[in-house]
Amino acid sequence: MRLNRQLLWLCAIILLLAQAQGAEIPHAGVPRARIVIVHDPAAMAAFNPSWEKVQALVDQGITNFTGRPTVAEAWRSLVSTQDTVGIKVFSSAGPNSGTRPAVVAGVVTGLLKAGVPPRQILIWDRQWDDLNAAGFVKLADRYGIRANASAKAGYDETNAYESPLLGQLVWGDLEFMRKGEGMGRKSFVTKLVTKEITKIINITPLLNHNSAGVSGNLYGLAMGSVDNTLRFESSADRLATAVPEIYALPVLGDRVVLNIVDALICQYHGEHSRLHYSTALNELRFGTDPVALDVLSLQELNRQRERLKVPIVTNSFKLYYNGALLELGVSDFN
Numbered sequence: 465m466r467l468n469r470q471l472l473w474l475c476a477i478i479l480l481l482a483q484a485q486g487a488e489i490p491h492a493g494v495p496r497a498r499i500v501i502v503h504d505p506a507a508m509a510a511f512n513p514s515w516e517k518v519q520a521l522v523d524q525g526i527t528n529f530t531g532r533p534t535v536a537e538a539w540r541s542l543v544s545t546q547d548t549v550g551i552k553v554f555s556s557a558g559p560n561s562g563t564r565p566a567v568v569a570g571v572v573t574g575l576l577k578a579g580v581p582p583r584q585i586l587i588w589d590r591q592w593d594d595l596n597a598a599g600f601v602k603l604a605d606r607y608g609i610r611a612n613a614s615a616k617a618g619y620d621e622t623n624a625y626e627s628p629l630l631g632q633l634v635w636g637d638l639e640f641m642r643k644g645e646g647m648g649r650k651s652f653v654t655k656l657v658t659k660e661i662t663k664i665i666n667i668t669p670l671l672n673h674n675s676a677g678v679s680g681n682l683y684g685l686a687m688g689s690v691d692n693t694l695r696f697e698s699s700a701d702r703l704a705t706a707v708p709e710i711y712a713l714p715v716l717g718d719r720v721v722l723n724i725v726d727a728l729i730c731q732y733h734g735e736h737s738r739l740h741y742s743t744a745l746n747e748l749r750f751g752t753d754p755v756a757l758d759v760l761s762l763q764e765l766n767r768q769r770e771r772l773k774v775p776i777v778t779n780s781f782k783l784y785y786n787g788a789l790l791e792l793g794v795s796d797f798n
Contacts (some may be wrong), residue, residue, distance in 0.1 A: 497756030520572030681754035755793025
């Protein structure tokens with residue numbers, strides 16, 4: 465694969481950003497996030513991914529992140545052949561602006577090389593129609609793996625996030641049409657997670673979100689895994705509290721073994737399913753720290769807006785600060 469710049473940066477990303485901003489390098493004992501970024505300027509052509517080159521990026525990223533010599537060994541360091549591996553995607557934005565099927569295909573190929581049985585690999589998101597429209601049902605059929613949706617599988621009455629904020633329940637929510645005190649104060653976790661998936665690989669796009677800042681690792685997994693979420697979506701402050709607390713549920717966050725940011729394209733304005741306000745970065749980013757990855761995405765979104773003189777209307781850092789307080793990761797790059 466021919467590159468115009470070095471293919472792989474293996475870095476402690478916080479240190480690099482601190483140096484770039486003229487800040488002091490943190491002393492020993494200060495939490496640091498390790499992120500691997502892989503880049504190929506030819507990964508995208510006219511905003512369409514080259515599946516072959518994306519596969520090479522996935523393979524390079526996972527071997528360098530894990531330090532293992534082969535793709536199979538790299539994936540086996542994260543999952544076993546006994547696991548049911550759930551590949552969480554962000555599909556509501558469609559195949560161009562959401563998680564791209566080419567990236568998921570690269571991960572699936574690696575898991576199959578590692579010996580994970582096809583029927584123990586599951587592509588999932590909140591809604592089946594979104595998965596289907598984004599091409600993930602067809603992708604699952606192509607590889608002989610499975611696709612399913614949180615709402616389709618149903619929600620687990622024994623595992624929930626509770627908040628005093630009363631929700632307006634809709635069809636598909638577990639407590640919809642139920643009567644009684646306390647109805648609408650719980651968001652129940654999908655049975656896909658509580659009954660089936662043992663390891664989660666979370667793949668999200670570098671896509672602006674007007675309330676959460678970015679449709680990233682924290683937001684994507686939290687809002688895609690529970691019901692009764694409309695009560696949070698109307699307010700950035702509500703999301704800033706609920707999203708990290710839901711991600712921190714042991715039944716959810718403890719299952720995540722890897723976060724991947726699909727940064728092939730950076731969509732820096734609006735919440736479009738079409739490629740308005742987009743620039744090709746041709747990158748994938750690997751890490752186990754969802755907060756650091758999301759903050760890095762926020763910085764990239766702002767950099768693109770400043771470069772192109774687009775007004776900055778989203779800057780929801782409180783969510784990621786709260787994530788750091790819950791020890792989900794590192795939010796302070798200084």
